[in-house]
Amino acid sequence: MFAHGSGSSRRSPRNRQVARAINAGGFGTLLLDLLTAAEDEVDRRSRALRFDVQLLARRLVHATRWVARQPGTASLSLGCFGASTGAAAALLAAAHDREHIRAVVSRGGRPDLAGDALSLVRAPTLLIVGGRDKDVLELNRQALDLMLGERRLEVVPGATHLFEEPGALERVAELARDWFDARLDGAGG
Numbered sequence: 068m069f070a071h072g073s074g075s076s077r078r079s080p081r082n083r084q085v086a087r088a089i090n091a092g093g094f095g096t097l098l099l100d101l102l103t104a105a106e107d108e109v110d111r112r113s114r115a116l117r118f119d120v121q122l123l124a125r126r127l128v129h130a131t132r133w134v135a136r137q138p139g140t141a142s143l144s145l146g147c148f149g150a151s152t153g154a155a156a157a158l159l160a161a162a163h164d165r166e167h168i169r170a171v172v173s174r175g176g177r178p179d180l181a182g183d184a185l186s187l188v189r190a191p192t193l194l195i196v197g198g199r200d201k202d203v204l205e206l207n208r209q210a211l212d213l214m215l216g217e218r219r220l221e222v223v224p225g226a227t228h229l230f231e232e233p234g235a236l237e238r239v240a241e242l243a244r245d246w247f248d249a250r251l252d253g254a255g256g
Contacts, residue, residue, distance in 0.1 A: 088240030197226030
């Protein structure tokens, strides 16, 4: 399950590229818009709702539980891939719904926005940050120290926040696919 953030949508070319790579590894993916169309319009003007990670997390939990009730997906282990503020929402959701969310991957995420919930996350968590994204890298290092479960920080050398450099997003996709493959039962290749 993909949780985007910071003014993005389920149509994000970066998330769609990563989703395709994860699909190629044998996983199903669900890209979600966690804001309604009206809320998204308000957010474009105010930029406020993209930082309401509590709202985004509640909606991600609801979506996760819905997927977990569907006949075709009820037996699957679920992972969350979050980008930017969507990563904070994924971590909050993982802290709140330990039963369903079994792994988390953050791309250029803001785990600091999950606050005290970081210590409650038990799902194995991979934080991926661009090596040239210095401020976000430091926030991820600090968050890593607050987490208690299995966690790892991967730095993509030479990449900036959006991983637009040649090969950077492909590396993100590879890392995410491998993380999920090793940690989600009955999924992947």
